[in-house]
Amino acid sequence: MSRFSVKENRANRLEEALLEQIEQTAAERDELTAGEIESLDPEEFETVPYSAEGAERIGYSNYSYWRSTLRMFLKNRLAVAMLIVIVLLMGFAIVQAYLPGQGTRGLTEGILPAQGPQNAIRIYNWPDGTKDAGLPMKNQRPSGAFWFGTNAIGQDLWSMIWSGTRTSLIIGFAVALIEAVVGTFTGLLWGYIRKLDFFFTELYNVLNNIPTTIVLILCTYVMRASIPTLILAMSLTGWMGLARFIRNQVLMIRDRDFNLASRCLGTPTDRIIVKNLIPQMVSVIMLRMALAVPGAIGWEVFLSYIGLGLSVDTPSLGNLVNTGRAMISAPRLRYQLIFPAVILSVITICFYLVGNAFADAADPRNHL
Amino acid sequence: MITMFLVLSIVFMLMRLLPTDTYFGGRSDSMSDTVKENILKQLGLFDPWYVQLGNFWKKLLLHGDLGESIVIQQGAKCVDLIIPKAKWSFQFGAIAMIFQMLIGYSMGVMMARWKGRFFDSLGNLYILLINALPAAVYFLFIQIYVSKALGLPMLFERYNPVSRILPILCLSLGGIASNAMWMRRYMVDQMNLDYIRLARAKGMTSSQVAFRHVMRNAFIPMAQSLPTTLLFTISGSLYVESLFSIPGMGGLLITSIQRQDNTMVQAMVLLYSAISVIGLLLGDIMMMICDPRISLTKKGGSR
Numbered sequence: 001m002s003r004f005s006v007k008e009n010r011a012n013r014l015e016e017a018l019l020e021q022i023e024q025t026a027a028e029r030d031e032l033t034a035g036e037i038e039s040l041d042p043e044e045f046e047t048v049p050y051s052a053e054g055a056e057r058i059g060y061s062n063y064s065y066w067r068s069t070l071r072m073f074l075k076n077r078l079a080v081a082m083l084i085v086i087v088l089l090m091g092f093a094i095v096q097a098y099l100p101g102q103g104t105r106g107l108t109e110g111i112l113p114a115q116g117p118q119n120a121i122r123i124y125n126w127p128d129g130t131k132d133a134g135l136p137m138k139n140q141r142p143s144g145a146f147w148f149g150t151n152a153i154g155q156d157l158w159s160m161i162w163s164g165t166r167t168s169l170i171i172g173f174a175v176a177l178i179e180a181v182v183g184t185f186t187g188l189l190w191g192y193i194r195k196l197d198f199f200f201t202e203l204y205n206v207l208n209n210i211p212t213t214i215v216l217i218l219c220t221y222v223m224r225a226s227i228p229t230l231i232l233a234m235s236l237t238g239w240m241g242l243a244r245f246i247r248n249q250v251l252m253i254r255d256r257d258f259n260l261a262s263r264c265l266g267t268p269t270d271r272i273i274v275k276n277l278i279p280q281m282v283s284v285i286m287l288r289m290a291l292a293v294p295g296a297i298g299w300e301v302f303l304s305y306i307g308l309g310l311s312v313d314t315p316s317l318g319n320l321v322n323t324g325r326a327m328i329s330a331p332r333l334r335y336q337l338i339f340p341a342v343i344l345s346v347i348t349i350c351f352y353l354v355g356n357a358f359a360d361a362a363d364p365r366n367h368l
Numbered sequence: 369m370i371t372m373f374l375v376l377s378i379v380f381m382l383m384r385l386l387p388t389d390t391y392f393g394g395r396s397d398s399m400s401d402t403v404k405e406n407i408l409k410q411l412g413l414f415d416p417w418y419v420q421l422g423n424f425w426k427k428l429l430l431h432g433d434l435g436e437s438i439v440i441q442q443g444a445k446c447v448d449l450i451i452p453k454a455k456w457s458f459q460f461g462a463i464a465m466i467f468q469m470l471i472g473y474s475m476g477v478m479m480a481r482w483k484g485r486f487f488d489s490l491g492n493l494y495i496l497l498i499n500a501l502p503a504a505v506y507f508l509f510i511q512i513y514v515s516k517a518l519g520l521p522m523l524f525e526r527y528n529p530v531s532r533i534l535p536i537l538c539l540s541l542g543g544i545a546s547n548a549m550w551m552r553r554y555m556v557d558q559m560n561l562d563y564i565r566l567a568r569a570k571g572m573t574s575s576q577v578a579f580r581h582v583m584r585n586a587f588i589p590m591a592q593s594l595p596t597t598l599l600f601t602i603s604g605s606l607y608v609e610s611l612f613s614i615p616g617m618g619g620l621l622i623t624s625i626q627r628q629d630n631t632m633v634q635a636m637v638l639l640y641s642a643i644s645v646i647g648l649l650l651g652d653i654m655m656m657i658c659d660p661r662i663s664l665t666k667k668g669g670s671r
Contacts, residue, residue, distance in 0.1 A: 206374045211644045213606070214637050218382050221625060221633060298502035305504050306606060307626040321504060328512050328522075337512075341505050352500035 069283070072361035079357030082350040089347060090169060096162040141335065148339045151323065161340055164315040165347070171227060171300055171316070172293035175234045180289050183239035184281075187246025188273055192254060200247070204240060212237050216299060220308040227314065230303070234296050242288050249281050283362030290355025294348035301344070317344045372645045379641050380424055383634045446635035450617060457609065457616035464536050465598055468543030475544065476551025481578060483556060491548060498545035507538050507611055524612040535612045539605055543597065547590075554586035591658040596647030 074080060140150040148157035190200040219233030253259065254277070262272055297317060303309040304318030305325075312319055317340055324337030479491045498506070514534065515522045521531040558564060559582060567577045609619035617636070624632035 206371055206378070209371055209375050209645045209648060210379065210641055214379070214640050214644075217621075217625065217633075218379065218637060222382060294500060294502075298504075301502045301504045302607075306610075306622045321508075325508060328508070334512070337508065341508070345501050345505055348502060349497075349500040352496070 065279075069358075069361045073358060076357045076361070079354050082353045082357075085346065086350045086354060089165070089343075089350075093162050093165040093169060096159075141332070149335050151336055152326075157320075157336060157339060160315045160320060161317075161343055164317045164320045164340065165343060167227065167310070167314060167316040168297045168300060168318065168344075168347075169293070171230055171234070172296040174231045175238060175296040176289040176292035178231070178235040179238040179242060179292050180285050182235065183242030183288070184246055184278070184285060186239060187243035188250060188277070190243060191247040191250025192269075192273065200243075204244060207237065208240055210237075212299075213302075216303060217306070217308065220303055225303065225308055225310050227310070230300060230310070234299055238292060238295075242285065245284060246281055249284075250277060253277055253280055283359060286362065287355055287359040290351055290358060294351040297344065297348055317347075372642065375641050375645055376638055377421060377425075379637055380421060380634070383630070383637070446632055449632070450620065450635070450639070453615055453617045453620050456614055457618065460532070460535060460539060460609075460614065460616065463532075464539035464543065467536065467540040468547055468597075471540070472544040472547025473551050475548040477555065477578065477583065479548060479552045480555035480559070480582075481574075483552075488552075491552070495545045495549045498542055499549075503542060503607055506541070507607055510534065510538055511611060522612075524614045531612075535608050535614060538608045538611075550590055551586060554589055555582050558582045558585050588655060588659045592651040592655045594654055595650035596644065599643045599647040599650075 142149040148161060151157055151160065186200070189196055191197075215237050216233050219236060220229065223229040223233070259272060259276055262276060267275075300309060300316060301318040301321055304316070304322040309318045309322065310316050312323070320340035321337065321344060324334075324340055327333040327336045475491055479488045482488055511522055511534065514520070514537075518533075520534055521528060522534075523531065524535055525531045555578075564577060564581060567581055568574070572580075606618040606622055608614070609616040610622045613619070617639075621633070621636040621640075624636060
């Protein structure tokens with residue numbers, strides 16, 4: 001900004017000339033001539049009478065949190081694709097058991113066309129007229145009749161895998177739901193009621209010190225694994241992280257001015273919590289839920305692996321992978337490991353990506 | 369210390385919920401009821417719970433005794449069974465830990481330096497895969513396909529050093545991913561702060577800034593988790609050890625679960641809980657050493 005800069009002086013002079021010109025043209029064009037007014041189409045205009053209501057209307061930005069979140073999410077093509085994959089997989093896993101001819105495809109003689117979820121664990125025998133009639137069809141490689149082959153005792157891997165997907169997803173969603181509900185509820189209590197703060201903090205310190213692995217091992221060892229016990233064991237520790245986050249958020253938000261005003265105006269506490277506090281944390285709660293699903297599935301695999309998982313009567317992705325693991329020394333039979341492992345990986349990766357993309361989209365700092 | 373006491377007591381009490389049948393080591397059919405009762409009485413399982421808890425603490429504190437194994441090696445002290453196994457776990461864990469730190473940290477630093485470039489996205493892909501896939505799945509695939517591709521043995525053999533490569537690789541994969549991820553995130557966070565801009569304005573080169581300022585500050589939050597990771601890596605991975613049949617502690621825990629050796633499971637579980645509590649404590653101390661602004665004694669103004 002030097003007064004002696006030749007360059008700047010010249011630029012200033014040019015600028016002034018330009019500004020003058022623009023101002024002149026603007027002054028000239030300020031009014032329409034009578035002729036121009038005549039030539040306008042009167043139908044394009046309407047006369048508006050004075051309205052008191054309209055004068056009171058306040059201008060506001062039409063920013064909507066959820067719409068922006070959705071828009072940001074839709075921008076992430078990969079995540080949208082993954083979401084579609086998840087929806088398709090889940091839809092198919094639910095529908096599959098009720099489709100006609102599951103487990104019998106093309107192989108009708110000797111086998112009743114059984115349907116329904118029970119179908120998954122049925123053992124198929126060779127039909128009459130073959131050389132092994134009556135014996136189980138063990139270790140059949142993938143074919144037209146058994147799309148994913150059969151396992152070591154002659155069960156159809158295709159039905160097993162979809163049934164297992166159902167089990168794993170049920171566990172995953174139940175854990176996610178319990179985690180969200182319990183975590184939010186305790187978090188709100190913890191943050192909102194000051195007398196409980198000490199109690200919950202100490203509880204958190206003690207419980208958080210026990211590693212999740214150990215809790216899971218202990219619970220399933222003590223209670224014997226079944227779907228409800230697995231869900232219980234996994235939700236036993238899962239809620240703590242969320243509760244702590246919500247507690248911190250509540251502490252930050254509860255005494256802000258808008259809450260104070262709300263309380264002064266006589267809003268009951270439950271309404272303050274539901275309307276003022278929870279909306280601020282929805283994105284994180286959703287993220288935790290999305291990540292809890294693959295987490296729960298992963299833990300289920302882990303428990304099956306160390307021998308504490310579901311019994312083989314209840315197919316789950318965990319015990320399918322685990323039975324498939326026994327086949328690694330026979331390259332011919334590796335399909336029994338690969339199919340469940342691939343489905344498992346697709347599900348976990350999709351949930352992980354979608355959850356993260358959603359968390360990014362739900363962060364207001366990314367809304368532009 | 370109080371936390372540790374509480375945690376161990378809770379774990380001990382949970383173990384008491386077990387059905388008593390499992391204490392006979394799979395021979396419960398062939399025993400008469402009086403024999404069973406004798407065994408249970410010997411183990412002190414008929415005492416009220418506070419007596420049991422008291423006895424447990426007395427034994428542990430005075431004799432360092434965690435009870436006797438039932439199935440795996442009848443009558444042997446659990447501690448004696450664990451110690452030789454711990455040697456193997458320690459060996460593998462220590463090597464894996466070194467790899468995790470060397471590769472993980474340098475990967476994180478490089479990813480932060482070239483943020484948004486090819487190397488960064490490659491690293492992010494790796495981190496994503498490791499985090500999203502259940503460990504069991506990729507361990508299995510490494511065991512099957514990488515062993516074949518590189519011509520390495522699938523299982524661990526005691527006198528064959530080449531057979532140690534794959535287990536160590538598996539052990540370090542997860543740690544590398546998490547080290548790199550956190551290092552990158554903290555470094556990126558730090559880089560946007562004002563003092564870094566000042567340092568750059570002063571005329572320091574970007575690598576000087578990265579190593580002298582960014583890394584030192586980024587390391588503080590990581591220091592807290594360091595002892596826990598160290599202890600857990602050393603105490604053996606449940607997966608890797610049983611997958612490659614390494615005679616370590618993680619494998620021992622799985623064996624004792626599968627063969628329902630109650631006292632053994634109890635001893636191992638208590639040990640692991642203790643390790644985690646100690647790790648957290650050490651983590652706090654470590655953080656205090658790294659960052660003079662944090663002190664353990666000061667009561668934070670809560671709100």
